[in-house]
Amino acid sequence: MHSLTKLLEAALFAASRPLTLEELASLDPGVADGAVRASLAELRAAYGDEHGVELVEIAEGWQFLTRREYGETIERAQFALRPRRLSPAALETLAIIAYRQPVGRLEVDEIRGVDSGAVIDKLVERGLIEVVTRGEGLGRPLLYGTTPSFQEILGLKNLEDLPRLEELSVALRRPTPVDEPE
Amino acid sequence: MHSLTKLLEAALFAASRPLTLEELASLDPGVADGAVRASLAELRAAYGDEHGVELVEIAEGWQFLTRREYGETIERAQFALRPRRLSPAALETLAIIAYRQPVGRLEVDEIRGVDSGAVIDKLVERGLIEVVTRGEGLGRPLLYGTTPSFQEILGLKNLEDLPRLEELSVALRRPTPVDEPE
């Protein structure tokens, strides 16, 4: 490709919007519109059918777009956004609920030693845990458990797929029931 | 180009961040990692010197970037903006966290000789570091590590791309444990 063509390619790739002929011409003050047009034609031909992207002329100018046939696959992969990861606090809370379900907020607080209300709400919002029943006792507290989408994200066929606590590397005590404070 | 190569090209064009091998492989469930690698090699060769953009290995993944020689022109035309430069304080903090991760705030403070709380908060906000776990000991302090975005803004292939401490001219064999302030 000509050096002007390569410059146009780089600019069209980096721009967050379609670029007009004038804008493209402004990249190199010494160059005529005709040369820009010729370079655009060269670029378009270079991308032809043999690529997954193509140079498209749309109302506002020129833009690189992915070819239509790949659109759906890419959209499904949700690459536009970086996957979110759970905070250590959320993971801890999730671990307690996964292993002790159904379990109430007080018990989670007790084990973590901190208030877990906000974290639990966020996990519910993200669809990883849900209220599964209500406990006995004062106020009949809401008890939480994990959702099918929790298993799906971790790639577990069912909850029995979670490694048994005894298999974890550290010497673990069996989870012992903690009395809910009265 | 092979049809898998075209799909990868489209996906890499569509994403505005590096995509890992796993992410790319997830586009086509029937495909083996080896085939993805072969397609990436084909794609990289197809772009070679003859284009204004190139396929770069970065942040444990792959990304199309404009070639270095066009950066200044594109920036001058204001088609794309350079990221804000990091302050010396931010770079110092990042350097310490990159080499000692997971590391807590007290240790960063001690090495820098100044309070680093505000800088750490800002780096978390910019997504360059994150809480990766909690330390042992009193109050179970938050420990920080670097994120993929950190590698991305530095153009690192992976964390092994950082210079080894032995290669530095200042001869300190290895980070010595820092005493917690009294």
Next chain:
Amino acid sequence: MTGPSMREQAGAGFVVELEKFSGPLDLLLHLIKEDEVDITDLPIAKIADQFLSVIAELGLNQAADYLEMAARLLRIKAQMLLPRRLGDDEWEDPRAELVRRLLEYQQIHELVDWLGHAADARAERFGRGYEAPPPDALPAPLQIDLNDLLAAAERVISLIPEPMLHRVVPRPLDVEGATARILALLAERETFGWRDAVGGPQASLVDVLSTFIALLELAKRSSLTLSQPEPFGPMVITRALPHEAA
């Protein structure tokens, strides 16, 4: 030590904004570089004086971190002036800790230079600028690693407090037995000691408690009197006089 000439000299050498130094260690390194002195054999008196005049010049003498360093430098300077015996192997260089920190900080600064250059080089290249709007604002995909979850489980389990167990005594107290034993003793002897009451030297804690409760109960019913002839002496149990009986 911060005379006018020093001030002047420092002022000329350090026309800088506050942000130029990212901390007291940075300023110290700067001074060391300016003076071209050996970091491992720091002329502490000179450096301390320069440090003080520079922070006064820059108005950094309000900042706690700088003041702390100034105090530290002055302390080291004073320690260096203390006489020490020749050939004293035990002498520990008061500068050692500061030198170690300065070397470490210098190393960090080399990394900072490297990181800065890497960031500048990366900033010369642009990624794809156009971002297709997400079709219907799907939330970002969530990533959970099973290992992360297990690590969290381990952290959490180590936090679980050992539940408070009340140990249930397998044998209940035998107050009736102790009462019967004491009544039998009272029938045959007017007075006897604690050891006889409790049933011998091999008595268990349960026996002791049972006996004690039985004695108190019998004393309350005025069947016997409990006395202690001397402080901390052995307890004496005496059959109650008939007229005292209820």
